[in-house]
Amino acid sequence: MSTGNAATLTGSRLPLKVLLIEDSAVIRESLSEALGSTGMLEVTGVAETADDAVRTLENDSFDAVIVDIQLRRGSGMDVLSYLHSKGMLEKLMAIVLTNYALATYRKRCQQLGVQHFFDKSLEFDRVIEVLDEFATGRQA
Template identity: 90%
Template sequence: MSTENAATQTGTRAPLKVLLIEDSAVIRESLSEALGSSGMLEVTGVAETADDAVRTLENDSFDAVIVDIQLRRGSGMDVLSYLHSKGMLEKLMAIVLTNYALATYRKRCQQLGVRHFFDKSLEFDEVIRVLDDFANERRA
């Protein structure tokens, strides 16, 4: 029996699956801890590069992705373009969390279909709030 089926039969739902595309171990750990604390969300995939993110997205499904713009190799914009080209941004919650919250990036992300764009240094907690709201809506 799958985890989702078992959770449904016991009256609870499996947490929503989140892919975290971030090259900072500190940020990954902080987000994973914060998102997992509610029991409604779980970081089930992590990618540090654009290529790793695309491979992960090709092989698994997620309810939400958190994408950093600047990665060690490649760009979060490449990942978002991939998601857009595959029509995946219509089905999954996409959030950009970056230190490069420039108007040009924000505009391009909106054109691709990204729902939320946050500055890491100013709006870190907003990511958690938005995903908690998303999880509550999906459970209703």
């Protein structure tokens, strides 16, 4: 009986796995550090292009993705469309963090099933708050 409790406690403390799809090294480093400092979240995958992101998603599983719209090659919208087509947006937390917080992008992301859409310059900290709440809810 105590073994089951120990396993439950140990399992509940595992950090949630986050895929960060972002081409800016500065943003990647800042987000990775902030998410890791919570103890409940860990960036376990990084992609700088849409193709790299899709390959990573095909080969590993994640609890959440943070997606930039403008990537060096390809678009975060391509990644979100892939996630939507595979039914993955129903299973994981999807957050868009972009400098291109245009109404057309926001609307399309909502249509695809993205839960949160944030402007990098104004709402950067909201990403950490939302993921922290998500992790707390998943571990409760």
